[in-house]
Amino acid sequence: MxxxxxxxxxxxxxxxxxxxxxxxxxxxxxxxxxxxxxxxxxxxxxxxxxxxxxxxxxxxxxxxxxxxxxxxxxxxxxxxxxxxxxxxxxxxxxxxxxxxxxxxxxxxxxxxxxxxxxxxxxxxxxxxxxxxxxxxxxxxxxxxxxxxxxxxxLDAAADAALALGRLQPAEKLADFLLRLAAREAPLGGNALRVTLPMGRGDIADHLGLTMETVSRTFTKLRQSGLIALPHLNTVEILDQDGLRELSADEGWA
Amino acid sequence: MxxxxxxxxxxxxxxxxxxxxxxxxxxxxxxxxxxxxxxxxxxxxxxxxxxxxxxxxxxxxxxxxxxxxxxxxxxxxxxxxxxxxxxxxxxxxxxxxxxxxxxxxxxxxxxxxxxxxxxxxxxxxxxxxxxxxxxxxxxxxxxxxxxxxxxxxLDAAADAALALGRLQPAEKLADFLLRLAAREAPLGGNALRVTLPMGRGDIADHLGLTMETVSRTFTKLRQSGLIALPHLNTVEILDQDGLRELSADEGWA
DNA sequence: CGATCTATTGAAGGGGATCAAAGCGAGTGG
DNA sequence: CCACTCGCTTTGATCCCCTTCAATAGATCG
CATH class of the missing domain: 2.60.120.10 (Jelly Rolls)
Incomplete structure (x- = not known):
């Protein structure tokens, strides 16, 4: 940035x-x-x-x-x-x-x-x-x-609109986690260890889902080996490429 | 503006x-x-x-x-x-x-x-x-x-995000029609007669729906007496307040 | 250790998506 | 002028995924 x-x-x-x-x-x-x-x-x-x-x-x-x-x-x-x-x-x-x-x-x-x-x-x-x-x-x-x-x-808002309108829950969450990781990294954070300051409900209200769907999707990502959840509010990105592929990427930022 | x-x-x-x-x-x-x-x-x-x-x-x-x-x-x-x-x-x-x-x-x-x-x-x-x-x-x-x-x-993008994430099809379409009317009005158009330059599929891809749902929703709004459809691409707003109420308004612009 | 809040998991239902077919309208050519 | 065609739209039937409702599990704090 x-x-x-x-x-x-x-x-x-x-x-x-x-x-x-x-x-x-x-x-x-x-x-x-x-x-x-x-x-x-x-x-x-x-x-x-x-x-x-x-x-x-x-x-x-x-x-x-x-x-x-x-x-x-x-x-x-x-x-x-x-x-x-x-x-x-x-x-x-x-x-x-x-x-x-x-x-x-x-x-x-x-x-x-x-x-x-x-x-x-x-x-x-x-x-x-x-x-x-x-x-x-x-x-x-x-x-x-x-x-x-x-x-x-404005660019970020257009990305969010695509996610809200056309991505499936797992894709939304993968996209969300990658963006959060990218934002936290320049603040001194590790790109592979994301801290979630917000609760599941907040993530849901951000992605246009319900809290339950967010929770289930977290579980699915964890079971797929894409992420790990050491604590409730800590996400470890195990397979960045996999997440990126899942999120449909939207590449050329 | x-x-x-x-x-x-x-x-x-x-x-x-x-x-x-x-x-x-x-x-x-x-x-x-x-x-x-x-x-x-x-x-x-x-x-x-x-x-x-x-x-x-x-x-x-x-x-x-x-x-x-x-x-x-x-x-x-x-x-x-x-x-x-x-x-x-x-x-x-x-x-x-x-x-x-x-x-x-x-x-x-x-x-x-x-x-x-x-x-x-x-x-x-x-x-x-x-x-x-x-x-x-x-x-x-x-x-x-x-x-x-x-x-x-940016303000408009935030409105769009709310619509994409949380509004139901009828609410999305009502919101969309009202915004379009507001945009066309200063260009010399009648606020109660909206011309749609885009097809149903484009509206769908804008609101995060399918073409079929958009079509059905148009029919529903027409049957409710909120709008009329003199031609495919012309919408007559019969009940502006009704539409506004349906769209959950998002008032204070 | 118990209270409370949050997250997870489970079961059932509904709404929009999908697949499929029928209308409609504008443009074309006979 | 009319019949035909092609694209888009509308309508119909079915299905699936997410939501909803409900209960369990876990974490944090006093």
Whole structure:
């Protein structure tokens, strides 16, 4: 995704942003911002840091609800979130899971379009919309990075649509696991050992299945020798090529 | 969506862009560009026109295939396209239908991610990637408009995911018809009379159903008095509120 | 160790897919 | 002008997979 940034720019920070409990928080915060908007200039980094507030978000907490007016954009620095849309009768669709480094705020609406909920103890970086607007006007480079990120998310959304519309349960799950592995790998994780921050029900609501079908499909993949399940929330990918073949791949990413 | 632009800027054009058969083509072309990137300055409009080439695309023609390197971005000026992803075994997913005014080129990949096919006699405006890059660098305003458009498409993609994953056939079709009506309305169409440029099979591959189910569902909606089908490709919306209720709405857009 | 939540496994039912055939409509040629 | 043909759509009958409902197993925590 984004190549690591030389840490030197961070030394320019001289005072913690308001709301940051410690300077260390701010630094951590900034590093994650860099993961999103790679190759920013020191100038841009400083400007971002000045308006950024780090905010903890315990497991189960709700950062925003669908329909509320948007006030901030966020970057996840640790933990995991889910973006949930719920129908009147309770049916849920999880648009996506948010992992550290992900940016939250690419929408055309001035209201939240889904609930944002923490599925693990998390920490987000918060920037007020108005300040973000100023920054974007001042640093065209930042805008370009956001556009780039938006385009990548559009590609991912098209992939998800293909999976939702045309893949069978086993194919959906294989596809899901491979994507998750690919996303966790650059965060320092092992590509062959995937940690699932979400429960079976959440996976089901993401893939358009029921929890039971997800569970059964996990069992089937395990019995086929494609994966192992050392713990409930840990998947070991035993046969990456097999999974890829099963997922119908969608190759040329 | 985008408010109409005063036509005066167009008078600044003094020579047709290379490849345009007539000046009228260029003007038409530009008008559509304006529909996409509303409120551009006369300067920006001229710059866009200079690098734009109008290109006809007969029904059934393929503009690009998945995997090919991307060379241009496009704007559809007339007709209709479909964006198709096909699996090895023939299963298809139509990511979206492209209607006049739509922009084609918001992707993070330098290769096409789907086949682009004309489902009606069409005409596109073409701009070389390199020239588009120059334009974007020179006019930050253009970049901002593209980002805005990308965010809107992300919202639409999330809606589509909810529909694909959690709605039943009748709900999917109701949702689809309402969205199509909303898209055709600003193009001068009647919101209560929707023209379907695509066949039943295409609708099926867009909604994750089979052609048979789509057909049966059309019949059901007609028998329920929600719609009428004067011709195969014309839908009359008789009970907009009923359709909206059926589609589970997803309200707050 | 028991309580509670989540995941897994089992049995039964339904809804959409699949296979197959009949309509319908536009275009063609006699 | 009509008959014919070809493609697409509609309708029908059957089947299978996923859902639903229900019960068991497992994990986490007090």
């Amino acid at each position: 984004s190549r690591p940034h030389s840490g030197t720019a961070l030394s320019a920070v001289d005072d913690p942003a308001p709301g940051c409990s410690t300077l260390k928080d701010c630094l951590h915060c900034s590093v994650r911002h860099l993961a999103v908007c790679s190759a920013l200039s020191p100038d841009e980094v400083q400007a971002l840091e000045r308006v950024t507030i780090s905010q903890p978000l315990p497991l189960g907490a709700t950062l925003a609800r669908a329909g509320e007016p948007r006030q901030h954009v966020y970057t996840l620095t640790s933990g995991a979130l889910r973006l949930v849309r719920t129908l009147a009768d309770g049916r849920r669709q999880i648009s996506s899971f948010v992992l550290p480094g992900d940016y939250l705020g690419l929408t055309g609406s001035d209201h939240h379009r889904y609930d944002i909920e923490a599925i693990a103890d998390s920490r987000v970086c918060r920037v007020a919309l108005s300040q973000m607007k100023d920054l974007r006007a001042r640093y065209p480079h930042l805008e370009r990075k956001l556009l780039q990120r938006a385009c990548q998310e | 985008s408010r109409p632009h005063s036509g005066t800027a167009l008078s600044a054009v003094d020579d047709p862009a290379p490849g345009c058969s007539t000046l009228k083509d260029c003007l038409h072309c530009s008008v559509r560009h304006l529909a996409v990137c509303s409120a551009l300055s006369p300067d920006e409009v001229q710059a866009l026109e200079r690098v734009t080439i109008s290109q006809p695309l007969p029904l059934g023609a393929t503009l690009a295939r998945a995997g090919e390197p991307r060379q241009h971005v496009y704007t559809l000026t007339s007709g209709a396209l479909r964006l198709v992803r096909t699996l090895a075994d023939g299963r298809r997913q139509i990511s979206s239908f492209v209607l006049p005014g739509d922009y084609l080129g918001l992707t993070g990949s330098d290769h096409h991610r789907y086949d682009i096919e004309a489902i009606a006699d069409s005409r596109v405006c073409r701009v070389a990637l390199s020239q588009m890059k120059d334009l974007r660098a020179r006019y930050p305003h253009l970049e901002r408009k593209l980002l805005q458009r990308a965010c809107q498409e």
